[in-house]
Amino acid sequence: MTNQLLLYMAAVVVPVFFPSWRVAVLGLGVQGLMLSLTLLASHEIDSAAVVIEFVCLLLIRAVFVPWYLLRKSGPKTTSADFSLVGTTLGERSLVLLLLACGFGAGLVMGRGDAREIAQISTAVSSLLIGMLMIANQRHPAAQLVGLFTFEGGVTLVEMLSPHAMPFPVQLGVSAIDVFFVLTCGQYFTRFSEMAPPPGTTEREGT
Amino acid sequence: MFALACAAVPVLGAIILLIAPRQRDAAAKPILILCAAIVLVVAVATTATRPAGSVTYLGGQYFVLDATSALFLSLIAIVFFGISIYARKQLSNGSSKSRDGMVVVRALFFFASCVLTVLCNHLVAMWVLLEVGTLTIAPLIFFNRGPVALRASWKYLKFSVLGLGFNLVGLMCLARGMGGAHGEHTVTFFLDELQTLFTLGEQIWWELGLALMVFGLGTKLGLAPMYAWLPDAYDEAPPVVTTMLAAVQFNCVLLFLFRQVGLLRSFDPDLVSFELIAMGVLSIAISSFHIVRVDNYKRLIAYASINHAGTIAVGLGMGKNAAYGVILYVVSNALVKSVLFLTCGNIKDHYGTKQIASLRGLIRVMPFSGWVFMLGTFALLGFAPFGSFLGEIIILSNMAEGGYLFLFLFLCVMLTINLVATGRALFPMIWGDTPGDEVEVKEPVWSIASSAFYILVLVSLGIYTPEPVTSLFREVAATLDGK
Numbered sequence: 001m002t003n004q005l006l007l008y009m010a011a012v013v014v015p016v017f018f019p020s021w022r023v024a025v026l027g028l029g030v031q032g033l034m035l036s037l038t039l040l041a042s043h044e045i046d047s048a049a050v051v052i053e054f055v056c057l058l059l060i061r062a063v064f065v066p067w068y069l070l071r072k073s074g075p076k077t078t079s080a081d082f083s084l085v086g087t088t089l090g091e092r093s094l095v096l097l098l099l100a101c102g103f104g105a106g107l108v109m110g111r112g113d114a115r116e117i118a119q120i121s122t123a124v125s126s127l128l129i130g131m132l133m134i135a136n137q138r139h140p141a142a143q144l145v146g147l148f149t150f151e152g153g154v155t156l157v158e159m160l161s162p163h164a165m166p167f168p169v170q171l172g173v174s175a176i177d178v179f180f181v182l183t184c185g186q187y188f189t190r191f192s193e194m195a196p197p198p199g200t201t202e203r204e205g206t
Numbered sequence: 207m208f209a210l211a212c213a214a215v216p217v218l219g220a221i222i223l224l225i226a227p228r229q230r231d232a233a234a235k236p237i238l239i240l241c242a243a244i245v246l247v248v249a250v251a252t253t254a255t256r257p258a259g260s261v262t263y264l265g266g267q268y269f270v271l272d273a274t275s276a277l278f279l280s281l282i283a284i285v286f287f288g289i290s291i292y293a294r295k296q297l298s299n300g301s302s303k304s305r306d307g308m309v310v311v312r313a314l315f316f317f318a319s320c321v322l323t324v325l326c327n328h329l330v331a332m333w334v335l336l337e338v339g340t341l342t343i344a345p346l347i348f349f350n351r352g353p354v355a356l357r358a359s360w361k362y363l364k365f366s367v368l369g370l371g372f373n374l375v376g377l378m379c380l381a382r383g384m385g386g387a388h389g390e391h392t393v394t395f396f397l398d399e400l401q402t403l404f405t406l407g408e409q410i411w412w413e414l415g416l417a418l419m420v421f422g423l424g425t426k427l428g429l430a431p432m433y434a435w436l437p438d439a440y441d442e443a444p445p446v447v448t449t450m451l452a453a454v455q456f457n458c459v460l461l462f463l464f465r466q467v468g469l470l471r472s473f474d475p476d477l478v479s480f481e482l483i484a485m486g487v488l489s490i491a492i493s494s495f496h497i498v499r500v501d502n503y504k505r506l507i508a509y510a511s512i513n514h515a516g517t518i519a520v521g522l523g524m525g526k527n528a529a530y531g532v533i534l535y536v537v538s539n540a541l542v543k544s545v546l547f548l549t550c551g552n553i554k555d556h557y558g559t560k561q562i563a564s565l566r567g568l569i570r571v572m573p574f575s576g577w578v579f580m581l582g583t584f585a586l587l588g589f590a591p592f593g594s595f596l597g598e599i600i601i602l603s604n605m606a607e608g609g610y611l612f613l614f615l616f617l618c619v620m621l622t623i624n625l626v627a628t629g630r631a632l633f634p635m636i637w638g639d640t641p642g643d644e645v646e647v648k649e650p651v652w653s654i655a656s657s658a659f660y661i662l663v664l665v666s667l668g669i670y671t672p673e674p675v676t677s678l679f680r681e682v683a684a685t686l687d688g689k
Contacts, residue, residue, distance in 0.1 A: 109410060127375070134364060143360075147367055154371045154378075161378035162385035164392045165330065168268070172334035176341075180367070183341045187360055194353045 002115070004041060005122045008034035008156075009099075012129055012149055016095050019083040021073060024145045025066045031152050032061025042119075042159055049170035056174035057155070065148065065181050072188040073141065084133050084142050091136065098128040119160055126153030140191050144184055151177075209252045209271050210264055212245045212279060213321040220314035223307055230307030235294055238310045242283075242290035245321070249283035252276065258677055263327065267396055270327040273681035274468075278324045278461045281537055284663075285453045285544050286317050288656030292548045293446050295653040309349060316342040316450065323458040329395040332462050333374055336426070339455055340366040346450075347443040358438035365435035369425030373462075376418030383411030397465060406473050416470065420481045423463045427456065427515045430488040437496070440508035441560070445551025448504075452511055452543040460518070460536060467522060468685045475525060475687055482523030483613070489516030490620050498627040502560045504550045506631060507543070510586055513624060514539050520617070521601040522686065524608060529683035531600025537679075538585065538593035538667055541660040545582035548657050549575050556647055562631050567640030574649045578657045580636050585664050587625050593667025 011030035015023045036057035043050050085091050102125030110117030126149055133146025165173070219241040223230050253276040256262075261272045293310075319339040326332040340363070347359035381393040384400075384407045394400070406412040421432075428436035440448050470477045493512035500506045518539070521532035550560075552575040557565055569576030585592035598621075605614045671679075 109414075131368070134368065140360060143364060147364065150368065150371055154375055157375045157378045161381040162392050163378070163381045164394050166268075166328070166394075169328060169331045169334065169395075172331060172338075176334055176337045179338065179341050183344065183363070186345055187356070187363070190348065190356050191360075194356060 002118045004034045004037045005118050008038070008152070009122055009125060012126055012152070013095065013099070015145070016084050016092065016129070019087065021082050021141060022070070024082075024084060024142075025069050028069070028145060028148050029062050029066035031149070032057055032063070032065060035061060035152060035155050038119075038156070039159060042115075047164075048167045049165045052167065052170045052174055053165075056177060060174065060177045060181070061148075061152075064178070068181050068185060069144070069188075072185045073192075082139065082141065083137070084145055085129075085136050094132060095129055098132060099125050101125070102128060116160070119156060123153045123156035123160070126150070126156060128153075140187060144188075207264060208248055209275075209279065209325055210269060212249050212252075212283065213318045213325070215244045215248070216241045216314040216318040216321070220311045220318070223311050223314075227307075230311075231305070234307045234310035235290075238293055238313065239290045241314060242287040242317075245317075246283045246287040249279045253280045253678070254674070258681065263398075264325065267398070268328055268331060269322070269325040270397070271325065272685075273678055274461060274464060274685055275325050277533075277537075277678055277682050278457055279321065281540055282317075282320055282324065282454045282457055285449070285457075285540055288544055288548070288660060289313075289446055289449050289454075291652050291656045292449075292551070295650055305349070309346060312342050312346055313446070313450065316346075317454065320454050320458045324461055327397050329377055329397065329400075329465070330374070331395075332465070333370060333377070336455075336458060336462060337367075337370055339458065340370070343447065343450060343455065346447045347439055349444070349447075351442070351444075355442040358435075358442035361435045362439040365425055365432060369422045369432065371422070372418045372425065373422030376415045376420075376422055379411050379415030379418060380406070381415075383407035383409075383415060397469060400469055401472055406470075416478055417481060419466055420463075420478050420485070423459060423466070424485045424519070426459045427463070427519075428489075428512050429485045429515050429519055430492045430512070433489065433492065433512050436512055437505050437508040440511065440547070441502065441505045445547050445554075448547045448550075449544050452547055453540040456511075456515075456543075457536065457540055463522070464682075464686060468687075471525070471687055479523045479525060482519045486516040486519030486521075486523060487613070487616065489513065489519065490617070494620050494623050494627070497624055497631075500631070501562055503562050503565070503632065503635065504547070504554070504560050506562070506628065507546045507550065507586070510624070510628070511543060513620075514542075517598065517601065517617075520605075520613070524601070524604060524610065525687055526604070526608070528601050528604040528608075529686040530679060531597045531604065532686070533597075533679045533683050534593055534667065535597030535601065538597055538664055541664050542582060542585045542592075542594055545578060545657040545660045545664075546586060549579045549582060549654070552649065552653050553579065562635050565635045566638035567644065568636045570640050570646065571644045572647050572649060574654045574658075576636060578654050578661060581661050582657070583628065583632050583636070585661070587628055588621065591668040592664045594664070596668050 008031055011027040011034065015027040036054055039054050039057060045051060085095055103121045105124040106117040106121030109120050130146045130150030130153060133149060134143050137143055219237045223234060223237060226233065252271065256271060256276050261270060263270055316339050319335050319342060323332050323335040323339065326335060344359055344363045347362060348355040377395065384403055385393045425432035440452060443451065467478060489512050493509045493516065496509040497506060500509060518532060518536060521528045521535065552572065553568065554560055556572060569580060585594050588595050588598045602614060602617060
């Protein structure tokens with residue numbers, strides 16, 4: 001499971017250092033794939049709710065989200081200066097600092113269990129880096145990647161919790177992912193119609 | 207089972223509109239009013255015929271009709287019916303009548319999700335339904351409007367997803383703590399089953415869980431520090447949508463918070479008090495600062511909403527005897543927001559501006575809207591004889607009795623600042639001298655009918671509340687202490 005979590009973290013961090021819309025969307029796909037593999041490694045497939053969650057992570061987060069976002073985005077949506085957290089050394093160092101914070105939280109809350117430390121560290125890092133992307137960037141595309149990174153962290157925390165989710169509720173949670181992506185697609189279309197010419201820098205705190 | 211019909215009727219209405227695209231725009235408003243009227247009758251009848259103290263499970267174990275769900279069901283049904291009557295005049299800000307059908311479809315789905323949220327007995331299912339409501343209503347904020355509204359809508363969506371995300375993480379942390387305490391016992395999120403677990407488990411997990419749960423819902427309610435979405439979204443949305451956000455969705459989120467606080471206080475009556483009071487005080491301080499300097503009347507009411515959410519959070523944090531005042535204040539708050547935001551739509555329609563400085567003598571130019579706006583402003587400021595006055599007095603008196611003197615003093619100072627700042631901004635707008643060429647406007651009855659009715663209810667809440675309503679309020683107040 002640690003390998004999946006490492007790859008998940010790489011899919012979060014690499015697009016920060018290689019800022020491009022396609023790399024970011026590919027990163028989201030890899031995140032979805034790793035989340036589904038982590039679920040397989042940490043849970044027994046013994047109920048319909050777990051099956052639904054696995055299928056949702058694999059088909060929706062790993063395949064549908066990247067495909068739909070690439071389909072909906074146009075040249076105006078993702079300008080040439082696209083970036084997830086900014087391009088200065090300070091902004092990029094902040095990502096590494098948040099990774100360290102996530103690891104610290106894992107050490108404190110993981111009770112010495114290596115698997116739990118890895119999962120909590122990854123979850124907290126993902127939540128924090130996702131929030132940084134949302135707060136640091138004004139570009140809707142970058143913020144959307146931040147929202148999905150944040151959601152990835154939420155999913156990892158969900159996997160840690162020993163809860164039983166009834167089938168209809170799990171189905172609802174999965175349907176929300178699809179509904180969310182489709183709604184974001186509407187925003188993408190409108191932002192494309194109203195966006196300033198490509199090349200205009202849009203970076204400010206929210 | 208009739209309570210679930212309150213969700214089925216709007217869904218049915220929306221489906222009828224979806225399968226008849228040619229008649230959609232023409233039939234939209236009548237269907238909206240019909241659905242809202244049926245829901246109102248069923249909701250009020252269900253609440254009135256519910257035996258005191260009874261808890262009925264519906265749809266398996268997934269839904270529950272208890273005092274809290276009955277009160278909130280009736281409240282949102284009353285508000286939604288008022289919105290539907292007002293919508294006869296305008297829906298999507300009058301910019302295009304040809305898209306009314308889709309606005310109504312979304313509004314009906316949104317309302318159905320709100321009804322199910324109110325009736326839900328499963329915490330994660332409530333979370334799902336709140337997400338559905340958010341995703342349904344978010345596009346209506348920018349429907350047929352420009353880039354500023356689009357940005358406001360996007361901001362609303364971002365903050366909502368973050369807030370609800372934090373809440374879900376909090377719930378999972380709580381479950382992690384509880385599960386660990388019971389030897390990796392599997393936790394269900396059914397409210398009635400959670401109440402049978404008599405320990406919160408590992409401290410580090412439940413403390414983190416509580417903080418994140420309150421912070422997340424605080425974000426969704428527009429409490430500081432994550433309040434930035436609220437003024438933009440309320441200001442930019444059409445009046446019908448603003449009212450749905452401020453008086454329908456706000457109360458669903460509040461009910462979600464009540465359920466969580468009630469659950470936690472069954473373990474320890476003082477849990478989350480500090481967090482709620484801290485967020486409430488910060489919200490009141492920040493919103494008061496904005497109210498002093500704002501120059502847009504709709505935005506001013508939006509900041510007053512943050513202020514009122516802060517007062518509710520402080521009252522909820524106080525617990526015990528303040529709980530009755532909180533319930534009265536919550537009900538009054540929903541009606542005050544409906545009155546003011548709907549009337550703002552009338553004013554904006556006539557004057558074409560939201561700038562306070564551009565408006566004078568409202569009560570002479572638009573007598574009906576002017577009077578309703580004036581009375582709504584009095585209720586907003588907590589004047590007697592409105593229910594908001596009584597709610598505020600109960601919260602303040604319990605604050606003083608409970609020894610929270612610094613908090614009492616702080617709230618009194620903030621109330622005074624708000625009174626002066628709001629009065630200085632809005633009173634000249636209502637009573638100031640009109641320019642010579644302004645003539646009196648004839649306003650359609652339905653544009654102020656619902657607001658006028660809400661004013662009567664607000665006065666009734668302050669002067670005389672019928673015994674069944676009072677006992678319902680008492681029953682809901684008792685659940686806030688985890689009883």
